[in-house]
Amino acid sequence: xxxxxxxxxxxxxxGVREMLARRFGPEALRAAVEEPxxxxxxxxxxxxxxxxxxxRLPEAAGGVGLGLPEAVLAFEEAGRALLPxxxxxxxxxxxxxxxxxxxxxxxxxxxxxxxxxxxxxxxVRGDGGAVGAVxxxxxxxxxxxxxxxxxxxxxxxxxxxTAAEQLGSATRACxxxxxxxxxxxQFGRPxxxxxxxxxxxxxxxxxxxxxxxxxxxxxxxxDPADIGTARLLADEAAVRGARDCLQVHGGMGFTWEFEVHLxxxxxxxxxHRAGPATESxxxxxxxxxxDPV
Amino acid sequence: MNLTDTPEEEEFRARLRQWxxxxxxxxxxxxxxxxxxxxRAYDLGWQSSLYDAGYGEVHWGSTPTMRLIFLEETEKxxxxxxxxxFVGLLHAGPTIxxxxxxxQRERWLPPILRGDEVWCQGxxxxxxxxxxxxxxxxxxxxxxxxxxxxxxIWTSHAEVADWCxxxxxxxxxxxxxxxxxxxxxxxxxxGITVRPLRTLAGSAEFAEVFLDEVxxxxxxxxxxxxxGWRVTMVTLSFERGTAFVGEVVACRRALRELAVEARKNGRxxxxxLRRRLGRLNxxxxxxxxxxxxxxxxxxxxxxxxxxxxxxxxLRYSHARQELYDAAAxxxxxxxxxxxxxxxxxxxxxxxxxxxxxxxxxxxxxVAERILGLPKGR
Ligand SMILES: Cc1cc2nc3c(=O)[nH]c(=O)nc-3n(C[C@H](O)[C@H](O)[C@H](O)COP(=O)(O)OP(=O)(O)OC[C@H]3O[C@@H](n4cnc5c(N)ncnc54)[C@H](O)[C@@H]3O)c2cc1C
Numbered sequence: 001x002x003x004x005x006x007x008x009x010x011x012x013x014x015g016v017r018e019m020l021a022r023r024f025g026p027e028a029l030r031a032a033v034e035e036p037x038x039x040x041x042x043x044x045x046x047x048x049x050x051x052x053x054x055x056r057l058p059e060a061a062g063g064v065g066l067g068l069p070e071a072v073l074a075f076e077e078a079g080r081a082l083l084p085x086x087x088x089x090x091x092x093x094x095x096x097x098x099x100x101x102x103x104x105x106x107x108x109x110x111x112x113x114x115x116x117x118x119x120x121x122x123x124v125r126g127d128g129g130a131v132g133a134v135x136x137x138x139x140x141x142x143x144x145x146x147x148x149x150x151x152x153x154x155x156x157x158x159x160x161x162t163a164a165e166q167l168g169s170a171t172r173a174c175x176x177x178x179x180x181x182x183x184x185x186q187f188g189r190p191x192x193x194x195x196x197x198x199x200x201x202x203x204x205x206x207x208x209x210x211x212x213x214x215x216x217x218x219x220x221x222x223d224p225a226d227i228g229t230a231r232l233l234a235d236e237a238a239v240r241g242a243r244d245c246l247q248v249h250g251g252m253g254f255t256w257e258f259e260v261h262l263x264x265x266x267x268x269x270x271x272h273r274a275g276p277a278t279e280s281x282x283x284x285x286x287x288x289x290x291d292p293v
Numbered sequence: 294m295n296l297t298d299t300p301e302e303e304e305f306r307a308r309l310r311q312w313x314x315x316x317x318x319x320x321x322x323x324x325x326x327x328x329x330x331x332x333r334a335y336d337l338g339w340q341s342s343l344y345d346a347g348y349g350e351v352h353w354g355s356t357p358t359m360r361l362i363f364l365e366e367t368e369k370x371x372x373x374x375x376x377x378x379f380v381g382l383l384h385a386g387p388t389i390x391x392x393x394x395x396x397q398r399e400r401w402l403p404p405i406l407r408g409d410e411v412w413c414q415g416x417x418x419x420x421x422x423x424x425x426x427x428x429x430x431x432x433x434x435x436x437x438x439x440x441x442x443x444x445x446i447w448t449s450h451a452e453v454a455d456w457c458x459x460x461x462x463x464x465x466x467x468x469x470x471x472x473x474x475x476x477x478x479x480x481x482x483x484g485i486t487v488r489p490l491r492t493l494a495g496s497a498e499f500a501e502v503f504l505d506e507v508x509x510x511x512x513x514x515x516x517x518x519x520x521g522w523r524v525t526m527v528t529l530s531f532e533r534g535t536a537f538v539g540e541v542v543a544c545r546r547a548l549r550e551l552a553v554e555a556r557k558n559g560r561x562x563x564x565x566l567r568r569r570l571g572r573l574n575x576x577x578x579x580x581x582x583x584x585x586x587x588x589x590x591x592x593x594x595x596x597x598x599x600x601x602x603x604x605x606x607l608r609y610s611h612a613r614q615e616l617y618d619a620a621a622x623x624x625x626x627x628x629x630x631x632x633x634x635x636x637x638x639x640x641x642x643x644x645x646x647x648x649x650x651x652x653x654x655x656x657x658x659v660a661e662r663i664l665g666l667p668k669g670r
Contacts, residue, residue, distance in 0.1 A: 001302065001358055002295055003582075003589040009294065069294050178664045193667040198660035205659055206607050213582035214575075220296050226582075229575040278568055284578075285571035288552035 003217070005073075012066075013073040019050060020081040029259065032084055037144045039085050039106060039120040048103020052078075052087075053094040061095055068157070072164040072219040079168030079238075082262050084142040086117045088161045088273075089125065097123050110152045112275045118146040126152045140265035151275075156227050159274040160218050163230040166238035166270055167208070167215045169263045173241035174204040176260065177248040184250075191248070200244045204237075211237040225287045228280040235277065238267035296585065298362075306362050312346050313370040320373070326496045333411060333453040336376030340408030349406040352382045353390055357535060357591040361584070364538035369546075374539050377450045381405040381412035383536070385458040388475070388528040392516045401456070401477065413454035415445040415478070415502055416525075422447075423654050425460075426469045426522065430504060432461035432476065438508040439463070439476065441484075444501060447648075451487045451500035454480050459509075464519050475521035477513040484508070494640040495631075536602065537609055538584055544616055545577045547635070551616075555623045569619050576612045580605070603655045603663070610645035610652060617642045 005013070023043055032040070047053065055071050057063020064070075071091065078087055086108035090100050099105030100123075108121035115130045124130050133146035178201050181192030191197050211233040218226035242264035246253035253260055271277065298306060321338070324331030343349050351363045352375075368374070375382050386405045389397055404410040421428040430443025441461055448457070457478045464472030480487075484507035489497035516524035552570055555561040587601040617639035621628035628636060646652040660666045 001298060001361075001585060001589060002592075003585045004593055005294060178666065181666055190667050192660070193669055195657070195669045198664075198666050198669050199653070199656045201664055201666060202607070202656040202659035205664060206604050209601075209604050210579050210583050210608050213586040214579035216294055217296065217582040217585070220294050225574075226578065229578040232572065232575045233579050278564075280575075281568035281571035282564075283571070284574040285552065285567040288549050288570060288574055289556065291549070 003220075009070065009073055012070055013077060016050075016052075016074045016077040017080070019046075020077055020083060024081050024083055026259075029082055029262070033141050033262070036138075036141045037120060039117065041106075044085065044106060045103040047087075048101065053091050053103060054101035055091070055094075057095045057101060062101065063095065067219075068160070068222055069216065069219040071161060072215060075161045075164035076168035076171070076215075079165030079266075080172045082142065082169070082259070082266060086121055088158050088165075089116075089121075091161065092155065092158055093123070093125060097125070109158075110148055110150075111154055111273055113148060113151045114272060115146045115148055116143050116269070116273075119144060138269075140262070140269045142262060143266065143269045145269070154274055156222070156224055159231050160215070160222075160227045162270050162273050163211075163215050163218070163227070163234035166234035166267060167211050169267055170204070170208045170211060170234070170237035170241040173238070173245035173260065173263050174201065174208050177201050177204060177245040180249055197248060200248060204241050204244050207233075207237040207240060225284060228284050228287075231274050231280050232277060232284075235267070235271045235274075239264070239271065242267055302358060302362060305359055306366060309348070309363060309366050310370070312348075313367065313372055316342055316346065317370060317372055323373075329453050329497075333377050336373065336378055337408040337411065339373045339376070340378050340382070340406075342408075344407050349408075353387045357588045360535045361538055361588045364535060365542055368539035368542040377411045377453055378405070378408070380414045380450070380454075380458065381410065381456075384414060384528055385412040385456070385477070388458065388524060389477075389515055391527055392475075392524050396512075397477075397515060410455040411450060411453055412456045412458060413448050413450045413480070415448050415451075415457045415459040417447045418444060419446050423651060426473070428460055428462060428473065430459070430461050431465065432463050432474060432509070434463075434511070435508075437511050439474075439511060439514070441476070441478070441504050441507045441509055444503045446501050447490070447499045448487075448502045449499045451480070451502050452489055452497070456480060457502070460521055460525065463521075467519060470522045472519050473521040473525075474518050475515045475524045476509050477515065478507065478509050482507050482509065492641075493643065494637055535584075535588060537605065540613070541577060541580050541584060541609065544613060545581065547620070547638070548573055548577060548616060551620055551623050551635070558623070558625075560623050560625070566619075566622055569622070573612070573616055573619055576615070580609055580612060583608070603650075603658045606650070607652055607655045607659070613645050614642045 023046060051064040052074055054063040055066050055074060059065035086106065089109040090107040093107035094101035097105055097107050100107050105123055106121045107123045107125060108115055108117045110124065110126035110130050115133055118124065118130055118133055130146065130148050133148045135146050138145040181197050181201060182190055184191050214233045215230040218230040242260055246260045249258060249260060252258050321335065324335050351360060382405060386402060389401050416425060418428050418430060430441065432439040432441045457480055459476045459478045461474055461476055462472050463474040484505040486503040488501045490499050490501060492498050555566065560566050583605055587605060590601060617635055620635040621639060624633055627633050630636060657669060661668060
C-alpha cells in the first residue's frame with residue numbers, strides 16, 4: 001500500500017493548477033460571471049490540447065493514457081478554479097463523440113432532471129437530446145440550466161469526477177477563509193486569533209481532508225460504495241465549506257464581488273448532478289447488508 | 294496512489310492470519326470488566342503469546358504500514374487489543390525506546406514486550422488537564438532519589454500497574470514547560486495511594502493517585518532533568534496515525550451488525566433510520582481511507598507527525614458517538630437496558646471527545662499548527 005500521490009501525480013496536479021491560474025484567473029472568472037451563458041471556446045480547445053478531456057483515453061486512441069486518479073486530480077483543480085462548462089460530460093464523451101477529446105466539440109448530458117449548458121453545447125447525450133427542455137433562471141451564474149421532464153441515471157465516473165470538483169472547491173474555500181482570518185483585524189487582533197473563528201476553520205479542514213481520502217480512494221478502486229462515500233463526503237465538504245468561508249468573511253462574504261458565493265452556488269448545482277443524496281445513502285445502507293458480518 | 298499490499302505486506306498478512314487462526318481458539322474466556330486481576334492476566338497473557346510468535350514489537354518496531362495490517366487483521370479476527378498494555382506498548386515503551394539510556398531500555402522494554410509488566414500514565418492532575426504544563430506534582434532532589442509529592446487523576450489502569458510514567462515538576466522557578474521531568478515510578482513504592490474512580494459506565498477504569506514523599510531513584514529519569522516536556526511530546530507524536538486502526542475496523546463491524554439487527558426488529562423499514570446508517574457507512578469508510586492515507590504519509594516520512602492524527606481524531610471521536618446514538622435508535626426502548634449490546638459502548642463512547650486531548654483542544658491544534666492561524670486566546 002502506498003496511498004499518497006506519486007511524484008508524477010503531484011506534477012500533473014501542479015501543471016493543471018498552473019495552467020488554470022494562467023488561463024482562468026480572477027479576472028477571467030469575473031468576466032465569465034458578467035457574460036453568463038457564454039462558453040470560452042478558445043479555452044475549451046486549450047483544455048483539449050492539454051489533454052484534459054482525453055486524459056483517460058488510451059495513447060493508441062490519441063489519448064493521454066492515464067487513469068481515474070489522474071482525472072480526479074485534474075477535476076479537483078477545475079473545481080478549485082471554478083472552471084465553467086460541461087467538463088464532466090465532455091470528458092466522458094472523449095473517444096465516443098467526435099471532437100470531444102480535442103475540445104472541438106462541447107458535449108453536455110441529460111442528468112437527473114437537469115441539463116447544464118444546453119445552449120452552449122454542440123452535442124447533448126442521453127434521453128433523445130433533451131426534448132421538452134425548459135430553461136430556468138439558474139442560481140449559479142456560471143452554470144446555465146434547463147429542466148427536462150425525465151431523468152437519466154448518472155454514470156459512476158461522472159459522480160466521482162463531480163466529487164473531485166467538490167473537493168477542489170472545499171479546499172479553496174478553506175484556504176480563502178484561513179487567508180482572511182490571518183489578515184483581517186478586529187478588536188486589535190487578527191480575527192483568526194478568536195477561537196470561534198479558529199474552530200470554524202479547523203472543521204473546514206477536517207471535512208476537506210476526510211473527503212480527500214474518500215475521493216482519492218474511490219479513484220483508486222472505482223468501487224461503487226467508495227464512489228458513493230466520496231460523493232456524500234465531498235458534497236458536505238464543499239457546501240458547508242463555502243458556507244463557513246462566507247461566514248468568516250463577514251459582510252464581504254455576502255457580496256457579488258467576492259468569489260465565495262460562486263463556490264457555494266456551484267457546489268449546490270453539483271450536489272444535484274449526481275442524483276439525490278438519499279439515493280447514495282440508501283445504496284450505502286444496502287451495502288451494509290450485502291456482506292455477511 | 295495504490296491501496297494494494299506489496300508482496301512483503303501480503304506475506305505478512307497471510308502469516309498473521311494463519312497464526313491468529315491457531316492462537317485465538319486457545320484464548321481463555323474474557324474476564325468481566327470488574328475483574329481487575331483477571332483483566333491484567335488476560336491482557337498480559339495475550340501480549341506474551343504475541344511475543345512468542347514474534348509480534349511482540351509490532352507496535353514500535355515495525356513500519357506504520359505493517360502496524361496497520363497487524364491491527365486490521367487482529368481486530369478482524371476478533372483478537373484482543375492492547376488493553377492494560379496500552380501505556381506500556383503505545384506510550385511509555387516508545388518513549389523509553391526513543392529517549393532512554395541503553396540500561397533503561399534493557400530494564401523496562403523486555404518486560405513490556407514479553408507481557409510481564411503493566412504501565413500507567415500519570416500526567417493529568419486536578420488542576421492540569423488540557424493545560425498539562427500547569428502540572429504541580431513536585432519532585433525534590435535528595436541524594437540519588439527524587440522525593441515526589443502531589444496528586445494525579447484519571448490514571449487509567451493504575452490499580453494493576455507495576456510502573457507509572459510520571460510527569461513531575463523539578464524546577465518550580467523555570468518557565469512552565471522547562472521545569473518538568475519524566476520519571477518511571479514503581480507503583481509499589483511507599484507513599485502511593487490509589488483511589489479508584491468509577492466512570493459513568495459503572496466500572497473503575499481510572500483512578501486518583503496520591504503521592505506523599507514517594508522516593509524515585511534519579512536513575513529512573515528518562516531524558517535530562519527539566520527536559521520532560523520535550524521527551525513527552527516526542528512520544529505524543531509517535532504513533533503516527535495508527536492509534537485507532539482497530540477501533541475503526543470494530544466500528545465498521547458494529548455498523549453491519551446494527552443493520553442486521555434493524556432488519557430483524559423492523560426498524561430497517563424506516564427510511565430515515567436506513568439513511569442514517571448509510572451515512573455512517575460512508576463516514577467509517579472515509580475514516581478507514583483517511584487512516585490509510587495518514588499511515589502512508591508516515592511511512593514516507595512526509596507531513597508533520599501527529600497533525601494528521603488531530604484531523605482524524607476530531608472526526609472519528611464524533612463519528613463513534615454518532616454510531617452508538619444510531620444504535621440506540623435501532624434498539625428503541627431496549628437501548629435503556631445495560632445488558633443489550635451497544636449500550637455500554639454508547640456510554641464509553643462519551644469519553645472519546647475528552648480523553649487524549651478534548652475536541653476543542655484538537656481544533657486549537659489544527660487551527661494553530663496546521664492552518665497557521667495566530668495563537669488563540
Ligand atoms: C476515559 C479517560 C481516560 C483517561 N486516562 C488518562 C490517563 O491514563 N492518564 C492521564 O494522565 N490522563 C488521563 N485522562 C485525562 C484526560 O487526558 C483529560 O481528561 C483531558 O486532557 C481533559 O482534561 P480535564 O479533564 O482536566 O478537562 P479540562 O481541561 O478542565 O476541560 C474542560 C472543558 O474545557 C475545555 N477547554 C479547556 N481548555 C480549553 C481551551 N484552551 N480552549 C477551548 N476549550 C478548552 C475542554 O475542551 C473541556 O470541554 C483520561 C481521561 C478519560 C476521560
